[in-house]
Amino acid sequence: MKFVQGGLAALCLFVSAGSGYAQTAEQFMPVSIYRTGPYAAGGVGIYGAYADYLEMLNQRDGGINGVKLTYQECETAYQPDRMIECYERQKGMGATGAAAFTPSGTGGVYALIDRMTTDKIPSVTVGYGRTDSSDGRVFPYIFPAVANYWSENTATIRWIAEQEGGFEALKGKKIANVVMDFAAGRETEPVLATQAEKYGFEFTTFPIAPPGLDQRAVWLQVRQARPDWVLFRGWGAATAAGLKEAQRAGIPRDKIIGWWWSGSEEDVVPAGDAAKGFITGSFHTVGGNYPVYDDIRAHVYAKGKGHVSEERIGSAYFVRGIVHAVVVTEGMRTAMKKFGNRPLTGDEVRWGLEHLTLSTDRLRELGLEGLMAEIAITCEDHEGGGRAIMQQWDGEKWTTISDWIEPDAEIVRPLIEQSAAAYAAEKGIAPRDCASEG
Amino acid sequence: MFYRHVGSMKTSYAQELQLFPVAQERWAFLALLVIGGVVLPRMADSYWLGSILLPFLILSLAAIGANVLTGYAGQISLGSGGFMAVGAYAAVNLVIRVPALPFPVTFLLAGVVAGAVCALFGLLSLRIRGLYVVVATLMAQFLIEWICTHVPWLYLNNASGIVGAPPLSLFGIPMTSVAARYEIAFIFTVLLALLARNLVRSPEGRGWLAVRDKETAAVLTGISVPRAKITAFAVCGFFCGVAGALWSFLYLGNVDVEAFTMHRSFQILFMVIIGGLGSIAGSFLGACFIVLLPVAITNLATLLGGTIRPDMVANLELMIFGGLIIGFLILEPRGLASLAMRARERLRRWPFKY
Numbered sequence: 001m002k003f004v005q006g007g008l009a010a011l012c013l014f015v016s017a018g019s020g021y022a023q024t025a026e027q028f029m030p031v032s033i034y035r036t037g038p039y040a041a042g043g044v045g046i047y048g049a050y051a052d053y054l055e056m057l058n059q060r061d062g063g064i065n066g067v068k069l070t071y072q073e074c075e076t077a078y079q080p081d082r083m084i085e086c087y088e089r090q091k092g093m094g095a096t097g098a099a100a101f102t103p104s105g106t107g108g109v110y111a112l113i114d115r116m117t118t119d120k121i122p123s124v125t126v127g128y129g130r131t132d133s134s135d136g137r138v139f140p141y142i143f144p145a146v147a148n149y150w151s152e153n154t155a156t157i158r159w160i161a162e163q164e165g166g167f168e169a170l171k172g173k174k175i176a177n178v179v180m181d182f183a184a185g186r187e188t189e190p191v192l193a194t195q196a197e198k199y200g201f202e203f204t205t206f207p208i209a210p211p212g213l214d215q216r217a218v219w220l221q222v223r224q225a226r227p228d229w230v231l232f233r234g235w236g237a238a239t240a241a242g243l244k245e246a247q248r249a250g251i252p253r254d255k256i257i258g259w260w261w262s263g264s265e266e267d268v269v270p271a272g273d274a275a276k277g278f279i280t281g282s283f284h285t286v287g288g289n290y291p292v293y294d295d296i297r298a299h300v301y302a303k304g305k306g307h308v309s310e311e312r313i314g315s316a317y318f319v320r321g322i323v324h325a326v327v328v329t330e331g332m333r334t335a336m337k338k339f340g341n342r343p344l345t346g347d348e349v350r351w352g353l354e355h356l357t358l359s360t361d362r363l364r365e366l367g368l369e370g371l372m373a374e375i376a377i378t379c380e381d382h383e384g385g386g387r388a389i390m391q392q393w394d395g396e397k398w399t400t401i402s403d404w405i406e407p408d409a410e411i412v413r414p415l416i417e418q419s420a421a422a423y424a425a426e427k428g429i430a431p432r433d434c435a436s437e438g
Numbered sequence: 439m440f441y442r443h444v445g446s447m448k449t450s451y452a453q454e455l456q457l458f459p460v461a462q463e464r465w466a467f468l469a470l471l472v473i474g475g476v477v478l479p480r481m482a483d484s485y486w487l488g489s490i491l492l493p494f495l496i497l498s499l500a501a502i503g504a505n506v507l508t509g510y511a512g513q514i515s516l517g518s519g520g521f522m523a524v525g526a527y528a529a530v531n532l533v534i535r536v537p538a539l540p541f542p543v544t545f546l547l548a549g550v551v552a553g554a555v556c557a558l559f560g561l562l563s564l565r566i567r568g569l570y571v572v573v574a575t576l577m578a579q580f581l582i583e584w585i586c587t588h589v590p591w592l593y594l595n596n597a598s599g600i601v602g603a604p605p606l607s608l609f610g611i612p613m614t615s616v617a618a619r620y621e622i623a624f625i626f627t628v629l630l631a632l633l634a635r636n637l638v639r640s641p642e643g644r645g646w647l648a649v650r651d652k653e654t655a656a657v658l659t660g661i662s663v664p665r666a667k668i669t670a671f672a673v674c675g676f677f678c679g680v681a682g683a684l685w686s687f688l689y690l691g692n693v694d695v696e697a698f699t700m701h702r703s704f705q706i707l708f709m710v711i712i713g714g715l716g717s718i719a720g721s722f723l724g725a726c727f728i729v730l731l732p733v734a735i736t737n738l739a740t741l742l743g744g745t746i747r748p749d750m751v752a753n754l755e756l757m758i759f760g761g762l763i764i765g766f767l768i769l770e771p772r773g774l775a776s777l778a779m780r781a782r783e784r785l786r787r788w789p790f791k792y
Binding site (some may be wrong): 035044073075079081084088092107130181183307415 | 598736
């Protein structure tokens with residue numbers, strides 16, 4: 001038996017030794033992707049687009065400031081243990097090691113927090129990840145950039161207030177909080193509780209057991225509660241199933257507001273007619289034709305180097321990948337201003353991300369004006385904006401129905417700091433002093 | 439010719455009862471201990487130690503637990519993931535609420551808690567048999583997952599439901615480096631595997647085998663079936679619980695119920711089936727197969743990188759892996775352990791055919 005065991009181990013050793021990456025003066029960029037498993041549609045869209053953007057920079061500009069980007073995919077199957085394996089395999093590749101990881105899935109981020117902090121490599125996740133890691137003093141290498149769930153939730157309530165005619169009008173309103181019964185689904189409850197107290201509305205949480213394919217009982221209960229608005233945190237096939245049941249229960253879909261993981265085309269198309277009028281919050285717009293898409297078509301797809309199917313350009317998951325790539329590569333560009341135009345170490349990229357500002361002007365130069373909101377990430381605030389936008393499904397496509405909505409930092413920030421402080425105490429971390437750093 | 443019982447004279451009962459009767463096997467085992475415990479932590483790089491060997495060892499431990507229940511006692515279990523979760527949550531609660539305990543004690547206590555929970559579900563197996571036990575363990579899996587996400591006390595009121603595992607230290611020495619974490623897992627796994635190896639040869643273990651083969655016959659030979667079943671469940675729970683605690687503290691660095699879903703239970707059951715039902719070594723082989731093979735396939739495919747499209751590589755892994763499982767089960771339904779046993783028999787007769 002030991003022969004077989006030893007043989008397999010030897011085989012693996014041999015294989016691993018062969019796959020070492022060539023040492024060049026290029027910047028290595030890992031692409032953690034999930035092309036298999038139940039969430040493959042999202043994985044291919046997001047991280048395929050991420051790779052597309054990197055390829056576009058290579059083809060159009062020869063990389064970032066002349067530093068060519070080499071990238072390699074690693075399949076995680078959306079599982080934290082596979083993510084760890086990918087991380088350990090790729091972190092040391094290239095001349096200076098991996099610039100930054102975009103771990104697949106919130107579980108993947110959690111599994112990497114300690115490792116990335118030790119190895120000084122930043123993690124960039126847009127629209128998911130550990131919410132309280134927005135406190136960069138406790139989590140120096142973790143960037144849940146652009147917007148987190150708590151910001152989104154306060155922005156959503158602000159938008160509802162606008163529809164109702166001001167925050168005073170929220171008094172006595174009933175909001176149903178229909179959530180997938182897993183951690184990310186329930187995560188907004190403390191924020192909602194704080195807001196309910198502040199603005200005087202009532203909210204009730206209705207949990208849906210994952211995977212949420214049969215939700216009839218839940219939506220009948222929602223119906224009985226007669227809510228004015230419904231917040232719906234569906235995931236995967238649960239979004240379409242929930243919308244169908246809502247239609248059956250007679251709940252108007254234009255009063256149901258989803259989170260961004262309900263806001264892709266793949267989520268609502270299966271619901272057919274039932275999805276018409278459904279609103280979701282988002283941190284980017286969908287569709288449209290931005291100059292960046294033309295560049296990707298011309299420099300990547302025209303040369304047959306694309307990573308997703310071309311018709312998905314501009315679809316929700318694709319855009320999220322582009323936002324990831326823009327944050328990471330612009331963070332690197334910022335870092336190069338300080339450290340010079342050469343391959344960067346993870347810690348240098350961290351510095352760049354902590355000084356990253358994407359103004360409207362810069363977004364216009366990048367060909368993304370209107371696609372995402374302005375952001376400014378700092379050492380203390382690793383989120384850098386938290387603005388959300390509302391989009392509505394008209395049966396064919398998502399249409400943007402609001403301007404950029406500000407989150408309620410007064411509510412979100414104290415909760416983040418409180419939660420991060422609890423984590424620091426658990427782990428025995430002394431928060432760093434941002435004021436003393438340059 | 440050299441590898442045989444003949445010539446290794448036994449002069450005491452202790453020798454007759456030893457774990458590895460053939461001298462060469464004893465040496466091989468010791469060599470494996472030295473390589474695994476001393477050489478590898480110094481030689482292997484952090485990728486191999488931290489992300490290949492560490493999960494392999496921990497999952498082997500869980501597979502041993504599942505093998506006791508499924509392979510030795512004949513109660514097929516789909517709750518291993520849940521029992522690992524019990525161990526993980528028990529460990530993190532003990533570490534944070536009773537920080538005075540040294541962590542090895544904490545992990546063993548976490549195993550005891552998991553064993554108790556597992557024995558509780560084992561009570562069901564006294565009234566139901568066969569596939570119905572599978573359903574009962576599946577119920578345990580779902581129930582444990584639900585409790586772990588709905589009792590805030592268990593996950594220490596974290597908004598995300600995921601608890602960070604505090605860094606380990608023993609007598610003030612931090613144990614957070616990859617090599618240290620590997621060593622901890624290695625020591626736990628070796629000691630517990632030896633314990634299991636001894637347990638299955640004890641009167642208790644013979645009781646499990648008897649119950650597995652025929653309950654009525656077991657009763658007639660004076661074996662208490664309820665006792666055998668409950669102890670098998672308890673031992674399975676203990677091993678899985680310790681494995682869950684190790685998985686959370688040494689590998690993931692946090693306690694998250696997502697790591698212990700039904701997917702994990704199936705994974706462990708496959709390790710037991712592919713490795714070999716009723717074999718401790720088989721548990722290691724099964725874990726090796728399930729953990730290492732996908733990595734090896736991806737790495738091989740990356741070697742050919744550029745020639746194969748990346749989306750092809752991702753799916754190739756599933757295809758080859760699935761094909762190998764089917765192939766193994768057709769060619770050797772009794773698992774890798776039986777394959778190894780056959781090789782061993784050949785070796786003993788060599789150079790003769792029979």
